[in-house]
Amino acid sequence: MRKILAAILLAGVIFLQACIFSIDKKESKQENASKNRDSIRVETAKHPNGKLKSEIPYAGKQKHGLAKTYDKDGNIMLELPFVFGKREGQSKRYYEGGKQLYQTTEYKDDLFHGLQIKYRENGDRMSEARFENDFSCLGLKEYYTDNTLKKEYPKLIITPVDKIQSQGVYTLILSLSERVRKVKYYTGKLTPSGCLHSNLYSVLLDEQTKTGKLTYNLPPGAFLMDELNIIAAAETLQGNTYVVQQKYNLAIQN
Numbered sequence: 001m002r003k004i005l006a007a008i009l010l011a012g013v014i015f016l017q018a019c020i021f022s023i024d025k026k027e028s029k030q031e032n033a034s035k036n037r038d039s040i041r042v043e044t045a046k047h048p049n050g051k052l053k054s055e056i057p058y059a060g061k062q063k064h065g066l067a068k069t070y071d072k073d074g075n076i077m078l079e080l081p082f083v084f085g086k087r088e089g090q091s092k093r094y095y096e097g098g099k100q101l102y103q104t105t106e107y108k109d110d111l112f113h114g115l116q117i118k119y120r121e122n123g124d125r126m127s128e129a130r131f132e133n134d135f136s137c138l139g140l141k142e143y144y145t146d147n148t149l150k151k152e153y154p155k156l157i158i159t160p161v162d163k164i165q166s167q168g169v170y171t172l173i174l175s176l177s178e179r180v181r182k183v184k185y186y187t188g189k190l191t192p193s194g195c196l197h198s199n200l201y202s203v204l205l206d207e208q209t210k211t212g213k214l215t216y217n218l219p220p221g222a223f224l225m226d227e228l229n230i231i232a233a234a235e236t237l238q239g240n241t242y243v244v245q246q247k248y249n250l251a252i253q254n
Helices: 002-038
Strands: 040-046 052-059 065-070 076-083 089-094 101-108 111-119 125-132 156-163 169-176 183-187 204-206 211-217 223-235 241-253
Touching: 156 223, 156 241, 169 223, 169 241, 183 204, 183 211, 211 223
Parallel strands: none
Antiparallel strands: 040 052, 052 065, 065 076, 076 089, 089 101, 101 111, 111 125, 156 169, 169 211, 183 223, 204 211, 223 241
16 A cells, blocks of 8 residues: 555656646746847848938847838838748838838738738728738729729629530630739639638630630540639739639530
8 A cells, every 4th residue: 555655646746847847848938938029139221322221120030020121211111010030910011202101911920911901192092902821812992093992893704615516625715804914713712711722723824815714625425514613813903913703504515
């Protein structure tokens, strides 16, 4: 019995020591992190004319705090927040002269995540674009100079070209109802919150005509039925990305 009690006591002591060591280790990490936050140094650079060009705060070797850049006249151009080397929070970009805000962008874990808002030089809102993990999302809002919300955007057009009987080929031509600067087409589903992502399938694009092409080759006797979700991501005149999607029921028989 005494041996059993001694073994139980010994096990308890070992467990208690392990807990104390774990707590001490955790507190030590917290203390080091706190010291890093407190020991911020700011590195500066200047333009050839002697005006301040940039202020970048560091915690150790990592950018940490609000970094700022200035034009050659010393006016603020950009404010960009960092948390231990990663962009985190809301950045602010200014028009020339540094008096009027041009754009705010939200970051999370070094990626575009949240709203990007653009402003006109008179301070009126120009656009609101939503991002998720660096990818554009549905719901772009753009405003006219009279502050009214733009309601008409390019529509996705899907045109089937049926040459099954003659060549065994069925093609979907993808286009937009308006001419745009750039466009990319995809198949697949957006994220649950309506955003592009890296697992979408890119569609073959004709850069000159801004059209996409999905081609299906079917041998005699073959049959294909599928529900496609087709997505277009187009660059607007304001430099934003407008995302539109449309379903298409595919039914081909050779």
